[in-house]
Amino acid sequence: MLRKLSFAILATSAAALAAPVAAETLKVGVSAEPYPPFYAPDASGEWKGWEIDFMNELCARIEAECIVTPVAWEGIIPALNSEKIDMIIGSMSITPARAEQINFSDKYYDTPTALVMAKGSKFENSPEGLKGAYIGAQSGSIQQVYAEKYFAETASEIRFYQTLDEELQDLAAGRIDVVIGDSLAMEPFITSDEGKACCEFKGAVAADQDVLGYGVGVGMRKEDTELLAKVNAAIAEIRTDGTYEKISADYFTFDIYGE
Template sequence: MFSKFTLAAVAALGLAGPVMAETLKVGVSAEPYPPFFTPDASGSWSGWEIDLMNEICTRIGAECVVTPIAWDGIIPALTTGKIDMIMGSMTITPARAEQIAFSDKYYAAPTGLMTQKGSDIEPTAEGVSGAFVGAQSGSIQEVYANKYFADTAGSIRIYQNLDEELQDLAAGRLDAVIGDTLAMQPFAESEAGQACCEYKGAVEPDPEVLGYGAGAGLRQEDTELLARVNKALAEIREDGTYDQITQKYFTVDIYGD
C-alpha cells in the first residue's frame, strides 16, 4: 500500500509536468544578413543559417531562441552570458579564437569586391587607389580593408550592415564594397544589382585576417556543448541534410575545401 508521503510525491511529480528542453539564446547580428539570416515584419528570423541552427538545436535536444545583438558587441554578449552561442556567419580567426571557442566550420566563402559597373577598380591595394570603399563594422572585411587598402584607398567608410553599403554603391556614394561573396550574391544577381554593379573577384587570401570559414561561437568553458554541436554538424553533413538546406538558398557549393 502507498503511504501518504509516496502519494504526495507522485502528485508533485505529476504537477511538475514534462522536463523542459534546454534553452539556448543564439546570437545573430541585429543587422540582417540575407540569405543567411533576416527578420520579417513580425520579428521572426529565417534564412540558411537559421535553418541550420534549428536542425542543430533539434539534434542536441535544445530549444534555441534567436537573439539579435549588434555585431560589434556580439562576442562580449557571449562571454558575459547574455547569449549562449553565436550563429551569425562568424569567421573563425586566430584573434577571435583567443576569446571564444569555435565549432567545426559549417561554410566558407571568399571575401571579394563589388564595384560600380564599368569601373577599373580591382581587388588589390593598387586596384582601389583613390576609391571610396565600404566595409561592415566589426567584420573581417573591415580588418582586411584597414590592413591592405587604407594606404591607397581614398577612404574606408564603415557601415552597420552590408545592405546599406550596397545601397550606397548603387547610388554612387561608394566606389566599391568589400564583403562576403555569398552574402553579396543575391544583390549581384538582382535586377538592381545587375543594372548598376559588378563583382570584381576575391581579394588576396590572408588566413590571419580572413580566417578558416564560419563556425558557431561558444564560451571556451562550454566544452560539452561544443562537442554536441560538432557531433550534430557532422551528422547533418553526412546524412544529406546539409545539402537539402543549402539547395533552398544557393546554387553553388558553400562548404568549401
C-alpha cells in the same frame, strides 16, 4: 499514515520519472542587421534564412530550444561572454583573434570575401589597383580588418557601415567606389535589377586566413566545453546524413561548405 505517505512519495517519484525532460533553452545571437540569405526578419518579425534553418536543425539534435536573439554585431562577442546570449550562429568567421576570446565549433560553411564595383570602374582588385578609391566595409567585420591591412595605404578612404545593405546602396549611388564583403551575402544585390544595372563582382580578394578566417563556426564561451562537443557532433551528423544538402537546396545551387 506512514504507509499512505510512502505510497504518495512513490507515486510522486514515478510521475517525475515519467515526465518528459524539459529541453535546455539557449539564446542564439545573430547580428541585429539583416544578412540575407543567411538570416533576416520577415514582415511579421520572424527570422528566416539558411542559417536559421541550420540553427533549428542543430538545436533539435542537441535537444535544445533555441531563441533567435538579435545583437549589434560589434557587441556580439561581449554579449556571449557576459551570458546575455549562449551561442553565436550568425555567419561569424573563425579567426585567431576571435578564438582568443571564445571557442568555435567546426566550420559549417565557407565562402570567399570579394569586391563589388560599379560597372566599367577604373579600379582593379589589388592594393595598387585601388589607389584613390573610396571603399566601404562593415564595421566590426573581417572585411574591415582586411581592408585596413591591405588597402589603407592606397585608398583615399575606407568608410565603415553598420550594414552591408548601406554599403551597397552607397555604391549604387556613386558615393563610394568599392564594397568589400562576403561574396554570397552580396549576391542577392548583384542579381537584383538594381544591382545588375549598376554593379558587378570584381573577384575574390587574395587569401589571408589569419584575417579572413577558416570558415564560419558556432561561437560559444570558453567554459562551455560540453556544449561544444554536442554542437560538433551535430554538425558532423548534419553534414554526413544528407540534411546539409537538403537545407541548402532551398537557397543555393552550389555547395557553400567550401574545401
